[in-house]
Every structure is written in C-alpha cells, then in structure tokens.
Amino acid sequence: MALGIGIVGLPNVGKSTTFNALTKEQNAEAANYPFCTIEPNKAIVTVPDPRVDKLAALVKPEKTIYATVEFIDIAGLVKGASHGEGLGNQFLANIRETAAIVHVVRCFDDDNVVHVSAKPDPRSDIEVINTELMIADLQQLERKLEKLAREVKGDKRLTPVLEVALALKAQLERGIPVAAYPDPESDAFRALVKEMRFLTSKKVIYVANVDEDHLIEDNEYVQVVRQIAAEHNAEFVKLCAKLEQDMAGLSDEERHEFLESMNIHETGLEQVIHKGYHALGLISFFTTNAKEVRAWTVRHGAKAPEAAGVIHTDFERGFIRAEVIPFETYIRLGSEAAAKAAGEMRVEGREYVVHDGDVMHFRFNV
Numbered sequence: 354m355a356l357g358i359g360i361v362g363l364p365n366v367g368k369s370t371t372f373n374a375l376t377k378e379q380n381a382e383a384a385n386y387p388f389c390t391i392e393p394n395k396a397i398v399t400v401p402d403p404r405v406d407k408l409a410a411l412v413k414p415e416k417t418i419y420a421t422v423e424f425i426d427i428a429g430l431v432k433g434a435s436h437g438e439g440l441g442n443q444f445l446a447n448i449r450e451t452a453a454i455v456h457v458v459r460c461f462d463d464d465n466v467v468h469v470s471a472k473p474d475p476r477s478d479i480e481v482i483n484t485e486l487m488i489a490d491l492q493q494l495e496r497k498l499e500k501l502a503r504e505v506k507g508d509k510r511l512t513p514v515l516e517v518a519l520a521l522k523a524q525l526e527r528g529i530p531v532a533a534y535p536d537p538e539s540d541a542f543r544a545l546v547k548e549m550r551f552l553t554s555k556k557v558i559y560v561a562n563v564d565e566d567h568l569i570e571d572n573e574y575v576q577v578v579r580q581i582a583a584e585h586n587a588e589f590v591k592l593c594a595k596l597e598q599d600m601a602g603l604s605d606e607e608r609h610e611f612l613e614s615m616n617i618h619e620t621g622l623e624q625v626i627h628k629g630y631h632a633l634g635l636i637s638f639f640t641t642n643a644k645e646v647r648a649w650t651v652r653h654g655a656k657a658p659e660a661a662g663v664i665h666t667d668f669e670r671g672f673i674r675a676e677v678i679p680f681e682t683y684i685r686l687g688s689e690a691a692a693k694a695a696g697e698m699r700v701e702g703r704e705y706v707v708h709d710g711d712v713m714h715f716r717f718n719v
Contacts, residue, residue: 359448374597680710
C-alpha cells in the first residue's frame with residue numbers, strides 16, 4: 354500500500370514551499386500572496402530507506418524499487434472556507450482518500466511574507482484549520498444521515514451505523530473531531546469511517562515551519578505547536594521549508610552533510626515519512642531476486658498472507674508458505690543462498706506475523 358499524505362494549512366504558512374521541499378521539485382508554485390495554490394498539487398516520491406540500498410548492493414538487481422508516498426498540496430484554507438470563503442474547501446475531497454494529514458503551521462516572523470492575521474498565532478491558526486475540517490465532515494455527515502434515515506426503515510441492520518452517525522454529528526457540533534470517538538473499535542464506527550473518509554479521523558503530523566535561525570532552538574511559536582501536538586496525541590516535525598527547498602538541487606549525500614553540519618540528522622522528507630509510518634502503524638518488508646530488489650509497505654501486525662496480497666491478490670488467495678530471512682541476517686551472511694545454507698531461512702505459515710525488515714519469498718498456488 355502506498356502512503357498518501359495531504360498537506361493543509363492557512364495561506365502563506367509555507368505549504369507549497371514545504372511541498373516542494375518534501376518532493377524535491379519546483380512543481381508547486383510558491384508566492385507571497387494568498388491562494389497561490391489554485392489547483393491541488395500532487396507528487397509521488399520514493400521513501401528513503403538505506404536497507405533497500407544495502408540489499409541492492411549485495412544482490413545487484415536490474416532494478417531497485419522503493420516504497421512510495423503521494424503528497425497532495427491543496428489551496429490554503431481560511432476561516433469560513435466551508436461557507437465558500439477562499440479556495441481551499443473546493444479541494445478537500447482530494448485529501449479524503451489520503452491516510453494522514455500534514456498540518457503546516459507558520460512559526461516565523463517575516464514582514465515581507467503576508468499572513469492572514471497581524472502576526473502568526475499558532476494556536477489560533479491551528480484552530481481555524483481544524484474547525485474547517487470538522488465543518489466539512491459535519492456537512493458530509495448530514496447528507497449521509499438523510500440517506501441512512503431512509504435506508505434503516507428497510508434494513509434494521511443499519512441501526513448501529515445510524516446511531517454512530519448521530520453520535521458523531523453531536524460530537525462534531527461540540528467541536529470534537531471524529532478521531533476522538535469513544536468506541537473506535539466498534540464495527541459500525543469502522544464501517545462508517547471506511548465509507549466516509551472523514552478528514553478529522555485521519556492521523557495528523559503537525560509541521561512547524563521555522564526560519565533558519567530556529568532550526569535548533571525552539572522559538573515561542575514552536576513551543577506552542579509542540580504542546581498542541583501533544584494535546585492531540587499527534588506527531589510533530591520541525592523544519593525550515595525554505596532551506597530544504599533551496600537544497601533541492603543537492604545530491605542526497607550533500608544534503609545530509611549540510612544538515613549534519615547543523616546537527617540535524619534527517620531531512621524534512623525523512624522526518625515526515627517516518628512520523629507518518631509510525632502514526633499509521635506501517636512497516637516495510639522486502640523481496641529480492643536478480644531482476645529487482647523491492648520495498649513493500651504493510652500494516653504492523655499483518656500476517657504473511659496479507660503481505661503476499663500486497664504484491665498480488667493471487668499470492669494471498671493461493672498462499673502456501675513464506676520463506677523469511679530477517680534483514681540483519683541477510684546482510685550479515687551476504688546472500689539468500691548463504692542464509693539458506695546456514696539454516697537461517699525460516700519457513701512460515703499463514704499465522705506468521707511479518708516483522709519490519711523481513712526479506713520474504715512467497716509460495717502460492719492458484
């Protein structure tokens with residue numbers, strides 16, 4: 354499964370600059386005026402993973418294929434977007450299918466860059482965006498309730514879904530996001546969220562966009578965003594989007610050397626991806642052969658047949674067994690053949706839970 358991440362924020366907080374920094378491309382216009390982004394920008398980027406590089410160095414395949422992430426950057430949201438103000442609300446549908454949301458918050462002062470209010474106010478800025486997302490969910494839910502009220506008369510099995518929908522409506526009207534529903538494991542809640550793709554049910558990564566002077570030491574704005582992320586049980590990343598965009602032309606090695614000189618150990622892209630994987634409970638496993646070394650993404654706790662199904666549905670349907678070598682063992686012994694000869698290749702059945710970094714081959718029959 355590819356990880357999809359939507360990028361939201363007020364106008365002129367650095368969303369498009371962050372998008373350009375994360376994707377290392379200049380494919381999102383960034384300018385000093387509100388609503389610079391009119392059409393949603395999309396980009397698919399590879400997930401940096403040194404384990405893939407190490408496997409490829411040993412196997413020397415024809416192709417090396419990394420896992421991917423799709424980023425979607427939409428127009429800046431403003432207060433009243435749900436009632437037609439600004440442009441962002443037109444494009445919220447574009448991020449309903451994503452798994453997580455990056456919420457970019459301006460954490461720098463610059464008189465040359467217009468802000469929607471007199472000066473950045475992270476708590477107020479975040480509240481504006483979260484309120485608009487909740488209103489968008491509420492509008493969608495109200496339409497669903499009209500339909501459910503009719504359908505439940507002919508199918509009483511829908512009663513639990515209707516009850517959950519009514520509870521969520523009351524919750525959203527109180528300013529509480531879908532993610533805070535008290536019984537998230539119920540079948541009715543899961544079914545409704547799967548169908549509706551509520552914006553406020555998604556995992557959030559708050560990104561504090563700072564100037565270069567505050568990459569190391571937090572300013573007061575960053576401290577507020579950190580606190581809000583903790584309050585919301587959300588992930589947090591601090592980056593300087595302009596600096597990272599300026600580094601777009603550098604090689605990966607040069608970029609890391611430059612960041613290391615500032616005592617920063619990961620690029621913004623790496624931070625966001627790692628936080629996204631952690632928030633969503635995702636891991637990677639690998640397949641290797643002479644043609645390709647490839648990374649695949651699967652949820653934490655997935656069993657072998659589910660991992661096989663990520664490659665092809667036939668693999669899951671006709672699953673027989675999985676041949677597994679832990680990544681560290683593969684690297685230590687140097688090859689699949691050496692691991693097999695040393696008795697380090699395990700044969701696992703349908704109940705095997707995949708571990709992050711497993712190198713796997715699947716046997717199947719359809």
